[in-house]
Amino acid sequence: MPNRPDIRDVEVIAPNFKRRLSGVTSTIIQLVPVQNKLGQKVATLGPGLPDTLPKLRWRDLLSLWTPPPGRKARIWHARRNVEMLAGLVMRDLLRMKLKLVFTSASQRRHTGWTKCLISRMDAVIATSAKTASYLEVPCTVIMHGIDTERFSPPADKAAAKAALGLDPARKYVGCFGRIRHQKGTDLFVDAMIALLPERPDWSAIIAGRATAKHVEFEAELKEKVRDAGLDKRILFVGEHTNIHEWYRTLDLFVAPQRWEGFGLTPLEAMATGVPVVATDVGAFSELIVTGEGETGLLIPADSLSSIAQAAASLMNDTARRNAVGSQGRRHIASRFTIENEARRVAAVYRRTLEA
The missing domain is CATH 3.40.50.2000 (Glycogen Phosphorylase B;)
Known part of the structure; x- marks a missing residue:
């Protein structure tokens, strides 16, 4: 059975608007369980993700006008253009209580459309110094981490x-x-x-x-x-x-x-x-x-x-x-542990919500 969290308890939404497995999808699959283990209350949204992850239904988006208890807004953590666009529609047109965070892994010059989307984010994360050099907005460099228990040398x-x-x-x-x-x-x-x-x-x-x-x-x-x-x-x-x-x-x-x-x-x-x-x-x-x-x-x-x-x-x-x-x-x-990545991402969430 899918893991369906109560939207009232969710403080961060990690959308995945691509059905086929990709590097972005893999990042979400690996990072979200660690974030929740560390108390960050993250849920996913979209196809192509295992049922073991906490996963919202599309109709749960109707609840985003009301922030979670004790918060002024939720974090919408986008990793693709289409996810940034969806966040902007909900925050700016529908006036939902969201703060938008974008993670960029691209190492090429962005199109004008992508630059426009990125410029409207509340916070931007770059996955490497090279990636940061292609961004025209302030960003925080947070490199990906690895689950060092899952990826570990064999005893034999x-x-x-x-x-x-x-x-x-x-x-x-x-x-x-x-x-x-x-x-x-x-x-x-x-x-x-x-x-x-x-x-x-x-x-x-x-x-x-x-x-x-x-x-x-x-x-x-x-x-x-x-x-x-x-x-x-x-x-x-x-x-x-x-x-x-x-x-x-x-x-x-x-x-x-x-x-x-x-x-x-x-x-x-x-x-x-x-x-x-x-x-x-x-x-x-x-x-x-x-x-x-x-x-x-x-x-x-x-x-x-x-x-x-x-x-x-x-x-x-x-x-x-x-x-x-x-x-x-x-x-x-x-x-490069995944726990370190999750903690540094949480610090960006915290600063964004406090800004």
Whole structure:
């Protein structure tokens, strides 16, 4: 049964006006339970969300003229243009008791329409310093966090591999996320075709879904793998809700994106104690430590040779992989927990309501 909260008890509404799973949807799914655990009284609204989350009905919006007890307004926390627009209609046209907060993860120049919407928000959050540089309004930088209990190293990596039907004796390099050109899945495949023949103890895992628009792209990659005779060693395992268990099978993670808004996968890998090779896009340069205390390697975007060279350097050095993986876990636990993200977001809510 859906989790239906009483609207009178809800102080923050997190709308999700997109049915298909996306990075924004994933953020809501992970953050809202932590916010409620910390006493923030957050409910969601819209499709594409699990029934375990507190979820309002559309008719509950009719109650937004009345604020919750002890408050002058509720927070409407938008993450997309359409959600900002809905908040503006309710606040400015219908005069509902709302304060509007917007989180931006985009790293490109905004259209005039988006700028107009953002300028009408009561508060703006940027998910990275790079994102903040594209905003023309004051904002608070709050980087995404990770559930470090869910994403954690396995007690026994060989057992973790066996539990998912993998060979416990093999080492695995992974690339997780949606399968498409923007995500660089083809670069990962080409790098593995070049590297695996000389490393018979390694295999590769590609976890994620290709949407209808990108099915042909995925099919071409699978055909390329078959032609290389590596279809038993470069595995397309599809999309999984237990993705944290797949991270626990990995000995190396590669994030080969050509473009990214933020990008959670390096955080998830590091939290699981897996060393990372990532392109310098999105927030990756703000997430990954290079040099002393390194948690991974940063490489230029859209460079097959750079991906292959960086991956090979870690595949060939077990001691370095282990050290980088351990340092990554400590880095995430100290700076990027989801509880810290939730507390910092709550501080923005508080300041906005008090303004």
